[in-house]
Amino acid sequence: MDLDLLIAGGTVVDGTGAPGVRADVGVRDGVVVAVGRIDGAATTTIDATDRVVCPGFVDIHTHYDAQVVWDSTLSCSPWHGVTTLLIGSCGFGVAPTRPEHRDIVMRTLEKVEGMSYEALRSGLGPSWPFESFPEYLDLLEDRGTLVNVAAYVGHTPLRLYVMGSDATERAATSDEVARMQKLVAEAVDAGAIGFSTSHAVTHHGAGGRPVPSRLSTFDEVDALVGTAAAHGAPFVQAAMGRSLFNDEFTRLADRHDVTITWTALLASMAGPGSHRRHLETAREQQESGRRIIPQVACRPIMFDFNLAEPYPFEMLPSFAPVMVADRDETESLYRDPGFRQSFRADTAAGSRNVNEEWWERTVVSRHDPDPDLEERLVADLASERGVDPIDLTLDLALQDGLRTRFRYAFLNHRADEVRELISDPATVVTLSDAGAHADQLCDACWSTHLLGHWVRDQGALTLESAVHALTQRPASIAGLTDRGVLAVGRPADMVVFDPATVGATAPRRVADLPGGAERLVTDPIGVDAVVVNGIVVRDGNGDRPEAIEHPPGHLLRHGHAAAQG
Numbered sequence: 001m002d003l004d005l006l007i008a009g010g011t012v013v014d015g016t017g018a019p020g021v022r023a024d025v026g027v028r029d030g031v032v033v034a035v036g037r038i039d040g041a042a043t044t045t046i047d048a049t050d051r052v053v054c055p056g057f058v059d060i061h062t063h064y065d066a067q068v069v070w071d072s073t074l075s076c077s078p079w080h081g082v083t084t085l086l087i088g089s090c091g092f093g094v095a096p097t098r099p100e101h102r103d104i105v106m107r108t109l110e111k112v113e114g115m116s117y118e119a120l121r122s123g124l125g126p127s128w129p130f131e132s133f134p135e136y137l138d139l140l141e142d143r144g145t146l147v148n149v150a151a152y153v154g155h156t157p158l159r160l161y162v163m164g165s166d167a168t169e170r171a172a173t174s175d176e177v178a179r180m181q182k183l184v185a186e187a188v189d190a191g192a193i194g195f196s197t198s199h200a201v202t203h204h205g206a207g208g209r210p211v212p213s214r215l216s217t218f219d220e221v222d223a224l225v226g227t228a229a230a231h232g233a234p235f236v237q238a239a240m241g242r243s244l245f246n247d248e249f250t251r252l253a254d255r256h257d258v259t260i261t262w263t264a265l266l267a268s269m270a271g272p273g274s275h276r277r278h279l280e281t282a283r284e285q286q287e288s289g290r291r292i293i294p295q296v297a298c299r300p301i302m303f304d305f306n307l308a309e310p311y312p313f314e315m316l317p318s319f320a321p322v323m324v325a326d327r328d329e330t331e332s333l334y335r336d337p338g339f340r341q342s343f344r345a346d347t348a349a350g351s352r353n354v355n356e357e358w359w360e361r362t363v364v365s366r367h368d369p370d371p372d373l374e375e376r377l378v379a380d381l382a383s384e385r386g387v388d389p390i391d392l393t394l395d396l397a398l399q400d401g402l403r404t405r406f407r408y409a410f411l412n413h414r415a416d417e418v419r420e421l422i423s424d425p426a427t428v429v430t431l432s433d434a435g436a437h438a439d440q441l442c443d444a445c446w447s448t449h450l451l452g453h454w455v456r457d458q459g460a461l462t463l464e465s466a467v468h469a470l471t472q473r474p475a476s477i478a479g480l481t482d483r484g485v486l487a488v489g490r491p492a493d494m495v496v497f498d499p500a501t502v503g504a505t506a507p508r509r510v511a512d513l514p515g516g517a518e519r520l521v522t523d524p525i526g527v528d529a530v531v532v533n534g535i536v537v538r539d540g541n542g543d544r545p546e547a548i549e550h551p552p553g554h555l556l557r558h559g560h561a562a563a564q565g
Helices: 097-111 117-124 133-143 155-168 175-189 218-232 246-257 276-286 317-323 327-335 337-347 378-385 390-399 415-423 447-458 463-470 472-477 545-549
Strands: 003-012 021-028 031-036 044-045 052-055 057-059 082-087 148-154 195-198 235-239 259-263 292-296 301-306 362-366 407-411 494-499 508-510 519-521 527-532 537-538
Touching: 003 031, 003 494, 003 527, 052 317, 052 463, 057 447, 057 472, 082 527, 097 117, 097 155, 133 148, 148 155, 148 175, 155 175, 155 195, 155 218, 175 218, 195 218, 218 235, 246 276, 246 292, 259 327, 276 292, 276 415, 292 415, 317 327, 317 337, 327 337, 327 390, 337 390, 362 378, 378 390, 415 447, 447 463, 463 472, 494 537, 537 545
Parallel strands: 003 044, 003 052, 057 082, 082 148, 148 195, 195 235, 235 259, 259 292
Antiparallel strands: 003 021, 021 031, 052 494, 301 407, 362 407, 494 527, 508 519, 527 537
16 A cells, blocks of 8 residues: 555544554545555655554634734644634634724734734734635635634624724614624635624723624624524634523524534632533533533633733723723823722632632742742732732832733632533533733643643543544534544544653743734644644654645635535
């Protein structure tokens, strides 16, 4: 048998949850043609002795919508074995966008997803090479991507396109909803995999206003979901909020027979054990035949931030004036004793919100005036100095022009609860948020973390169940019809990794975004090879230059590559 690629001697874990078996894998023309004992020549052979060979990982919650325009490698997700990803999560995106709305779209992404405005402006350029959603998909397909990409059509750009600045001020009229429905139909007909939206109270956009999707009524969401489903895209991703949660999800599922995956069910969102009632609701919904699946994360949600962009605190009442202040006004607020007292009251013991006593799980990650303070717990520093932790934090920030950075375990930091969430069959493990909050966090390594920390070190999941959670389960939920399983006849998306060492390094800060903007990246450990459509795109030395020059990823219109019909 003549092959393009032979992966020899590994343990094949096929993604279905079945036990791993010792086998070779043969690939020809981008497709798996043999699994078992293989004799024959191959152009490229990978020795997978003592390694696991499994399907490429599927990330169904990313925010690479802008980055993909200037970075076809979609780093750093492929470093950690991701071979297929979805963009357009939480109702955000860059298409459709009228030329006159480009700045507000970038300002919205800057505020809600922590993206550098200068990087967006430099990377997207002065004249975007698309306006409509079909034009955007065509651009991605023409330029190519290192990994496979599918896209939701997002609610926020739809509203901006139809309503302009009114999108952040009011509900849509029936005529405006009808115009949005036409855009949804156009996007789905062009290949959008589904519709995404957000009613999350934490989602603030340009000028501190709620992002446009938050102003939508249930009837508007219902109309757009129904249009997407009617045109063959019955998949919805939603960032939940008070006006769009379990009751509304149930109504949407019953009315349109859609799959809804929602963001996010995290440990201690509303105090210890608060996740359990939502898990029970999800089980009841699924037992009744409804496909409503909460997204969960396997890592603590860690924000490395400065107080110029205080994302973790933006939902607090005390920070409402900060959201609309310029830099000088922000510094004045931080000096104001009244503001400090309000901040203190909002986060004191017993305040019953996610920021309660935040200083107990926050370290100083960068303070140029005194590097000896770095990696020290804010609570400990305040105690040593005999000052209040709020005063200490604000004074350190003001001392360095708000450049001082803090690393804060914002959510999902109770390990026992995270274990419950990732091992429950009612959930889907995802939420890398890759492409967003780039200078504040990096969870693109969620896959290698799951395999290293939760499988090998903690024994919370079997290897087979973890691979299933990273491959077939998210692919099937999102309607990716030809990804997530390693089998003869399937596209050859694969990862070869060492189960004894797989994991991820701590984040490191680099300045490689357009315009020199900074971001955090994490490096993989124990990942020997990443294969996309039969092409080795990464090995132990990093990205393969020939794969970058001729990227093998497919645009998965309607959930599959065009070659598969």
